[in-house]
Amino acid sequence: MIVLDNSTATIKAAVDAEAIMIIWKGFAKGDTYRSILKTALEAAQQHQLKNWISDLTEAKVVSPEDKTWVEETFIPEGLQAGIKKAIFIVPKDIFSKAYVEQITLKLEEEKASHSKYKDHEIQFFSSLDEALGSLQA
Numbered sequence: 001m002i003v004l005d006n007s008t009a010t011i012k013a014a015v016d017a018e019a020i021m022i023i024w025k026g027f028a029k030g031d032t033y034r035s036i037l038k039t040a041l042e043a044a045q046q047h048q049l050k051n052w053i054s055d056l057t058e059a060k061v062v063s064p065e066d067k068t069w070v071e072e073t074f075i076p077e078g079l080q081a082g083i084k085k086a087i088f089i090v091p092k093d094i095f096s097k098a099y100v101e102q103i104t105l106k107l108e109e110e111k112a113s114h115s116k117y118k119d120h121e122i123q124f125f126s127s128l129d130e131a132l133g134s135l136q137a
Contacts, residue, residue: 011039022036056091088104107120
C-alpha cells in the first residue's frame with residue numbers, strides 16, 4: 001500500500017512483511033526530509049509495523065542539521081514506536097554511505113544504553129528484493 005509518492009521519496013506499507021519502506025529518490029533536506037520520516041513512522045505505528053526499510057540506493061547526502069535531528073529525535077522516537085529491525089539498502093553515493101555508517105553507530109549506542117532495545121536488529125542489503133526476502137524467510 002502506497003502511503004506517499006512524490007519526487008523525493010515513496011513510502012510503502014508492506015503489511016505482509018510487517019515493514020514500512022522508504023524509497024529515496026534523491027536529495028531531501030529540512031522539513032521535506034523530516035516530514036518523510038515522520039510520515040513513515042506514523043504509518044508504521046498505524047499499521048503496527050515493526051520493520052523499517054530505507055532504500056538509500058538513490059539517496060544523496062544528508063545535511064548536518066538533519067543528521068543531528070535523526071540521531072537526537074527520530075531514532076529514539078522510532079525505537080519507542082516499536083520498530084524492531086532497521087534495514088538499509090546500501091546507497092550508491094559515497095557521502096550517503098558515510099551517513100548510514102554514522103546512523104548505524106547511533107542505533108548501536110541506543111541498543112547498548114537501553115536494555116529494552118537489545119534485541120533490535122540492523123541489517124544491510126544491496127537490493128530491496130533481497131531485504132524483503134529476508135523478512136519472508
